[in-house]
Each structure stands twice: as structure tokens, then as C-alpha cells.
Amino acid sequence: MKIAVCISHVPDTATNIKIGEDGKSINPTDVTYIINPYDEIAVEEALKTKEKVGGEVVAISLGTDANKDSIRKALAMGVDSAVLLKDENFRDSFGLAKALAEEIKAQEAELVFFGKQAVDFDNSITGQLTAELLGYNCVSVVVDFNLDGNKITAEREIEGGKEVVETTLPAVITAQKGLNEPRYASLKGIMAAKRKTIEEKEAVSSESKIEILQMKKPQGKQAGKILGSDASAVPELVRLLKEEAKVI
Amino acid sequence: MADKILVVLEQRDSQLKKISFEVAKAGSDIAKSTGSEVQAVIVGNEVADLNKIGNYGVKKVTVLKNSELVDYSPSAYSKAVADFANEVGANVLFFGNTALGKDLAPRVAVKLDAGIAMDCVELNNTDGNIVATRPIYAGKALIDVQINSDKKVFTLRPNVFNPGDPSTEDAEIVEKNIDSPDLSTKVIETKKAEGKLDVAEASIIVSGGRGMKEADNFKLVEELADVLGAAVGASRAVVDAGWRPHAEQVGQTGKTVSPNLYVALGISGAIQHLAGMRSSKYIVAINKDPDAPIFQVADYGITGDVFEVVPALIEELKK
Ligand SMILES: Cc1cc2nc3c(=O)[nH]c(=O)nc-3n(C[C@H](O)[C@H](O)[C@H](O)COP(=O)(O)OP(=O)(O)OC[C@H]3O[C@@H](n4cnc5c(N)ncnc54)[C@H](O)[C@@H]3O)c2cc1C
Ligand SMILES: Nc1ncnc2c1ncn2[C@@H]1O[C@H](COP(=O)(O)O)[C@@H](O)[C@H]1O
Numbered sequence: 001m002k003i004a005v006c007i008s009h010v011p012d013t014a015t016n017i018k019i020g021e022d023g024k025s026i027n028p029t030d031v032t033y034i035i036n037p038y039d040e041i042a043v044e045e046a047l048k049t050k051e052k053v054g055g056e057v058v059a060i061s062l063g064t065d066a067n068k069d070s071i072r073k074a075l076a077m078g079v080d081s082a083v084l085l086k087d088e089n090f091r092d093s094f095g096l097a098k099a100l101a102e103e104i105k106a107q108e109a110e111l112v113f114f115g116k117q118a119v120d121f122d123n124s125i126t127g128q129l130t131a132e133l134l135g136y137n138c139v140s141v142v143v144d145f146n147l148d149g150n151k152i153t154a155e156r157e158i159e160g161g162k163e164v165v166e167t168t169l170p171a172v173i174t175a176q177k178g179l180n181e182p183r184y185a186s187l188k189g190i191m192a193a194k195r196k197t198i199e200e201k202e203a204v205s206s207e208s209k210i211e212i213l214q215m216k217k218p219q220g221k222q223a224g225k226i227l228g229s230d231a232s233a234v235p236e237l238v239r240l241l242k243e244e245a246k247v248i
Numbered sequence: 249m250a251d252k253i254l255v256v257l258e259q260r261d262s263q264l265k266k267i268s269f270e271v272a273k274a275g276s277d278i279a280k281s282t283g284s285e286v287q288a289v290i291v292g293n294e295v296a297d298l299n300k301i302g303n304y305g306v307k308k309v310t311v312l313k314n315s316e317l318v319d320y321s322p323s324a325y326s327k328a329v330a331d332f333a334n335e336v337g338a339n340v341l342f343f344g345n346t347a348l349g350k351d352l353a354p355r356v357a358v359k360l361d362a363g364i365a366m367d368c369v370e371l372n373n374t375d376g377n378i379v380a381t382r383p384i385y386a387g388k389a390l391i392d393v394q395i396n397s398d399k400k401v402f403t404l405r406p407n408v409f410n411p412g413d414p415s416t417e418d419a420e421i422v423e424k425n426i427d428s429p430d431l432s433t434k435v436i437e438t439k440k441a442e443g444k445l446d447v448a449e450a451s452i453i454v455s456g457g458r459g460m461k462e463a464d465n466f467k468l469v470e471e472l473a474d475v476l477g478a479a480v481g482a483s484r485a486v487v488d489a490g491w492r493p494h495a496e497q498v499g500q501t502g503k504t505v506s507p508n509l510y511v512a513l514g515i516s517g518a519i520q521h522l523a524g525m526r527s528s529k530y531i532v533a534i535n536k537d538p539d540a541p542i543f544q545v546a547d548y549g550i551t552g553d554v555f556e557v558v559p560a561l562i563e564e565l566k567k
Contacts, residue, residue: 013500013520017388026389037501093354094363119500121384123366125354132358137433138322140351143494155439157495158347160446163320167433177501178494209363209397213379216390221526224547226538231560233550237532238564240548245530247452247509248476248565 001055004109005046005079006100006126007039008118009063009070017217024212025090035070038115040182041175043074045145046113048180053147056080060103062087062096062203075193076185082196083107085203093121095206097129102204104134110170116141124174131172138172139165143179251284251378254338255306256329256356258348259292262318266449267344267406269304274371274409275342276305281373284340288419289332291325291426293318302419304411310422314429319438324429325352330359332424333399340378345403346448353403362399367504369408369527378402386500386523406449407506408527445479447498452509455481455498455525459514459535459554463491468558469513475565481505481525483515499524514554517542534558 011017012032020027046057059074061067062085071082085099104112114127124140131138137152143162144155150169155162157176185193227233227240241248255275257268272288279286288301288309301309312328329352333341341356343349345367357364370381374394380402381392395402447453454476456469466480473480482492484499498505500520510528515521517533517540525531526545533546534557543549550557 011385013386013523015385015388016519017385019389024391026385092363094357097358119386122386122504124350125357125364125366128351128354129358129364132326132355138351138355139433141347156347156351158438159448160444161438161440163435164437164439165433166436177497209395210365211394211396213392213394215384216392218383218387218390218526221531221545221547223544224531224549226543226549226551228550228552229538230550230552231557233552234557234560234564237548237550237561241509241530241532245509245547247530 001053001111002107002109003046003050003055003057003111003113004104004107005039005042005057005059005074005113007043007059007061007070007074008036008115008120009033009061009067010036010118010120013037013119019215019217024215026215033066033069035073036115036118038117038175038177041177041179042113042115043077043079044180044182045173045175047078047183049111049147058083058107058109060085060100062091062099064088068198071198072193073185075196076189077183078189082198084198084200086200087203090208090212091206092208092210093123093125093129094209097126097133098206099203100126100130101133103201104130111147112136112172114172114174116174116176127172127174134170136170136172137167139167140174141176142173143176145173145179251282251340252336252338253279253284253286253340253342254333254336255286255288255342256352257288257290257301257309258344258346259290259295262292262295264295264297264300265346267346268301269411270406270409271342271344271404272301272304272306273411274404278371278373278378282376282378287336289329291317291328298421299418300414302417303414306419307417308420308422310424312426313423314426316429316431317426319435320348321429321431321434322351322355323433324426324431326355326359327430328426330356333360339399341401343401343403345405349403353401357401360399360401361397362401363395363397364401365393365395366403367405368402369405371402383527386504386520387526388523405506407451441495447479447481447496447505448503450479451507452476452478453481453498453505453507454478454511454513455483455515456486456513457483457515458485460486466491468554472511472558472562475562478511483521512542512546513558515542516540517545
């Protein structure tokens with residue numbers, strides 16, 4: 001079976017975000033980019049599924065040449081081939097999903113893994129949008145995945161518990177932490193990844209439905225009051241919570 | 249041009265969820281400000297107390313009904329909601345940014361060819377256009393966005409839009425049967441975490457970090473949570489150590505929360521942790537290191553030992 005995994009290339013979660021001069025995007029100076037943490041989980045699940053049912057895994061990423069770092073990471077983990085859909089411009093999730101759906105169709109992939117969320121714009125929707133555009137079934141925020149022939153049983157995380165969902169291929173699964181522990185790339189894998197070629201294509205163009213008017217920093221919270229350094233500060237804390245904050 | 253607004257409500261076990269009131273109020277507020285019509289829709293079967301949606305400014309609610317639709321089915325719910333939106337000519341839809349909303353809203357958006365803005369924390373009427381503010385980079389920055397397509401979908405972060413005091417007005421309830429729903433993807437079972445309040449829904453959270461020293465000591469965190477009626481949260485360090493389940497993790501790769509009160513016990517306040525909780529209304533930190541970054545976002549802090557301060561706090565609250 002052909003399995004696809006969609007990966008995004010995002011600022012390291014430890015990055016301090018600075019707003020760029022246009023006031024609409026971030027200043028990329030000094031920003032380290034990594035493979036999106038949830039996409040590593042998606043890659044792992046794709047590889048595990050391939051090991052179980054056979055087939056091959058293709059990684060798809062939309063962006064610039066810089067994305068190749070994250071693509072190489074996926075290849076080093078064991079992904080068979082990769083496609084970079086080239087696009088230098090800002091895309092909304094809809095435009096992104098359209099380009100990904102197009103490529104998934106071209107690859108004839110029946111099972112597609114996404115991360116549940118890219119930790120840049122935190123949209124959490126690209127998998128669902130892509131599935132809907134393809135007419136594939138979809139289970140999002142998955143922490144347990146089972147494929148038996150054509151049949152999928154997956155658990156998705158919800159508030160205060162989990163939902164067990166049943167569906168069938170073709171399908172999109174979005175990966176949540178807890179689904180698996182992503183493997184480390186072996187030295188052999190890293191060497192092999194260097195030899196694999198990344199196919200490059202122009203991403204299909206798409207008009208953005210979303211317009212960013214302004215990017216801004218949240219209003220900094222004022223560091224508050226230190227009430228003391230031991231239990232003697234407790235009565236004052238309780239008083240403030242009741243009378244000033246009025247939250248208890 | 250005035251909009252036709254549709255707020256999509258949420259039920260679990262046929263009870264309205266709190267987010268429904270928040271979305272109803274936010275939807276009716278923006279409708280008032282833009283001179284638009286607003287109505288509500290919910291998918292389910294026999295949903296209790298639906299008339300109460302009227303208390304939050306929405307006068308009419310339609311139940312898209314079928315006994316198979318008590319539990320979530322992405323395929324059936326998305327079709328039902330999108331068909332209904334088309335039928336009533338709605339061009340602006342609001343959902344909660346919940347487990348259900350995050351799954352459902354994007355599918356409905358594709359069916360309607362609508363632009364979609366997720367996890368909004370503010371809505372403003374700018375010359376008749378809805379401008380939404382949403383956090384990005386886990387709250388390290390915000391963007392103001394406008395949707396330029398004819399149809400627009402917004403999801404609203406829970407616990408941010410205050411539903412205010414309810415009025416006594418009832419909503420008119422309309423029932424509409426959904427025949428032979430598409431159940432190609434369907435929830436067959438819901439596994440509830442035993443009797444626990446989820447951090448994503450709690451108005452008070454007590455979180456423990458590595459400063460709690462070992463899993464057993466979370467009894468103290470749980471006890472404080474109990475007296476406050478709070479949910480228990482955790483830092484990634486303790487989740488990775490296997491002391492607490494991942495569902496409790498707060499932060500960039502855990503849950504984003506904005507409770508009224510967030511109490512951090514023995515948590516240093518790493519940037520990834522702050523990302524998930526800095527929008528809490530009040531933050532209390534107890535940490536023995538006065539230089540811990542958590543104090544930079546805390547409203548009230550005690551620079552002491554959790555094993556001394558927390559038992560005293562529990563006692564004081566019980567008084
Ligand atoms: C990709 C990525 C994603 C991440 N996502 C998350 C996330 O979602 N959520 C998250 O929380 N972290 C996340 N992290 C991890 C984060 O960087 C920190 O490592 C983590 O938050 C630290 O947890 P902690 O505060 O419990 O532990 P520590 O940083 O070890 O802090 C323990 C604190 O306890 C205090 N302490 C010790 N003993 C006592 C005592 N007796 N009384 C009082 N105080 C005491 C110490 O002074 C210290 O400040 C992520 C990291 C990466 C790289
Ligand atoms: N530029 C991209 N190229 C390929 N896949 C992406 C890209 N951006 C996001 N994705 C995928 O979509 C998931 C959800 O992203 P988002 O909806 O932006 O939070 C990510 O975890 C990736 O699997």
C-alpha cells in the first residue's frame with residue numbers, strides 16, 4: 001500500500017518570536033527550524049504501518065528549499081521517497097490542503113498521516129481539510145491506530161477521555177502525542193537519506209481566503225507580587241485570590 | 249452587507265456543553281454589532297435544555313435529529329451542518345475550538361468553500377467586517393485576520409468569550425430529522441477518564457512539575473485540586489517521566505488552557521510550558537527558586553518549598 005505523510009518545517013518550540021518589519025510575519029533571523037514534533041509521530045506511524053502491511057512511504061512537504069532539512073530527517077527515519085512542493089509565499093490552510101490533496105492523488109496514496117497541529121500557526125486543520133477535499137475518511141488527534149485489511153479502528157483524544165472511531169480506507173489520520181515514540185534515525189538511515197533524491201515540483205497555485213492584517217506580540221503580563229518565601233504567605237495568598245482576583 | 253450568522257452548538261450525552269453558551273453569546277454579540285441575523289444549530293437527538301440558548305441572545309435553535317447522531321460522526325455531522333447552512337443561507341459560522349469543533353469546522357468549511365480562522369480569542373466589527381484575533385506560535389504572537397471568501401468559518405477558544413449573566417428569554421426550538429446519515433466514520437465508544445475534570449474545560453487548574461519530586465507526591469496536587477474544584481495538570485517533564493498521563497500535559501505540545509486560575513507547583517516555567525497557560529486570567533506560582541521564569545507571568549508567587557507551602561494552603565482553604 002502507498003502511504004503518504006505530510007510534514008511541515010517549523011520554528012523550534014524554544015524560539016523567541018520577533019515580529020518582522022512588514023508587521024505581518026515573523027523575523028526569521030536567528031530562528032532555528034525543525035520538523036514539526038507531531039509530524040515525527042506521523043512519520044513513525046507511517047513506518048510502523050508499512051512494516052506491518054507492506055508498501056512504501058512517501059513524505060510530502062510544501063515550502064521552500066529550507067524544508068529539505070525536515071524532509072531529510074523523515075528520510076533518515078526510513079521514509080522511502082519525498083516530494084517538495086515549492087512555494088515561497090504565504091498560503092492559508094485551504095491553499096495548503098489543495099496542493100497536498102493534489103499530490104496525494106498523484107501518488108495514489110490510500111492512507112495519509114498528518115501531525116495533529118503544526119506548531120507555527122497552530123491551525124490544527126490541514127489533515128481534515130485535505131481529507132475532505134479528497135473525499136477520504138478522516139480521524140483527527142489520534143492516540144491509537146489499528147488497521148485491519150480495509151478497516152480502521154482509532155482512538156482520538158477528546159476533553160476528559162477518548163473516542164473510539166471506526167472507519168475504512170482511504171483515510172487521513174492526524175497524529176497526537178502518545179500515539180507512538182518516534183524512532184531515532186540510525187547512522188545507516190542518515191547515510192541512506194543523503195543518497196535519496198527529493199523530487200521537486202511547483203505547488204499548484206491557490207488564492208488565499210485569509211488575509212493577515214497584522215501580527216503583534218501579546219501584552220506582556222506584569223510580573224506579579226511575591227508574597228513571601230514560606231507558608232506564612234499562605235493566608236495573604238488566599239485573601240488575594242478571594243478579594244482581589246475573585247477567582248475562588 | 250449584513251451577515252447571516254449560524255452558531256454551531258455542542259452536546260455530549262445530550263447535555264449542552266458550556267462552550268455552546270460562549271459561542272451563542274459571542275455570535276449574538278457580533279450579530280448585534282454588525283446588524284446581522286443569528287440562529288443556532290446542533291446535531292444530536294433529544295438534547296436537554298435547548299431553550300436556554302435564548303438566555304444568551306440567540307432566539308432560534310434547530311436540532312438536526314437522528315438517534316444515530318447522539319455520538320459524534322464526522323461524516324454525518326459535517327454533512328448535516330453544511331446542508332443546513334446552505335438551506336438557511338448562512339454565510340458566517342461559529343464553532344467552539346473544542347475536540348469536536350476542531351474536527352468538524354474544517355470539514356464544513358470545505359463543503360461550503362469557506363475560509364476558516366481557528367482558535368479565535370477576540371472578534372471585532374471593523375466597518376462591517378469581522379476581524380478575528382488568534383494566537384500563533386503557541387501564544388508567543390497574535391494575528392488579526394480577516395476572511396475574504398463569501399463564506400466564513402470561525403472557531404472560538406473555550407473559556408475566553410464570557411457568556412455573561414443569562415437572561416430569562418427562551419429560544420424557539422425547531423426539530424429537523426436527518427434521514428439515513430452518512431456514518432462512514434463514526435464514534436463507536438467513548439472512554440471517559442474516571443471522574444476527572446479535563447484541563448481543557450476546567451476554570452481552575454492545579455499543575456505539578458518536576459519540583460514535586462516523584463509520582464506519589466501528586467497526592468498533594470490532587471488534594472489541592474480537590475479543595476479548589478480544579479483539574480490536575482502537569483508539565484511535560486513529569487509526563488515524560490511517566491508520573492502523569494499525557495492528557496494532563498499543559499503547554500506547546502500538550503493542551504492550551506486559559507482558566508480563571510492556574511496554580512503552578514514546582515514548575516520552572518519553560519517557554520513551552522508558558523505557551524500553554526500564559527493566557528490564564530490569574531496565575532499563582534509556588535517554586536523555591538526565585539529566579540524561575542514562571543514568576544515572570546505569575547500574578548501571585550511564593551518562593552518556597554511546595555512540601556511546606558501546599559499543605560498549609562490546603563489547610564487555609566478548608567477553613
Ligand atoms: C519540542 C518541545 C515541546 C515541549 N512541550 C512542552 C509542553 O507542552 N509542556 C511543558 O510543560 N513542557 C514542554 N517542553 C519541555 C520544557 O522545555 C521543560 O523541559 C519542562 O516544561 C520542564 O518541566 P518542569 O518545570 O516540571 O521541570 P523543571 O524545569 O525541572 O523545573 C522544576 C522546578 O521545580 C522547582 N522545585 C524543585 N523542588 C522544589 C520544591 N521542593 N518546592 C518548590 N519548587 C521546587 C525548581 O526550582 C524548578 O524551577 C517541551 C520541550 C520541547 C523541546
Ligand atoms: N507546509 C506543509 N507541508 C506539508 N504538510 C504540512 C504543512 N503544513 C502543515 N502540514 C501538515 O498539516 C498538519 C497540521 O498543520 P496545521 O493545520 O497547520 O496545524 C501538520 O502537522 C503537517 O502534517
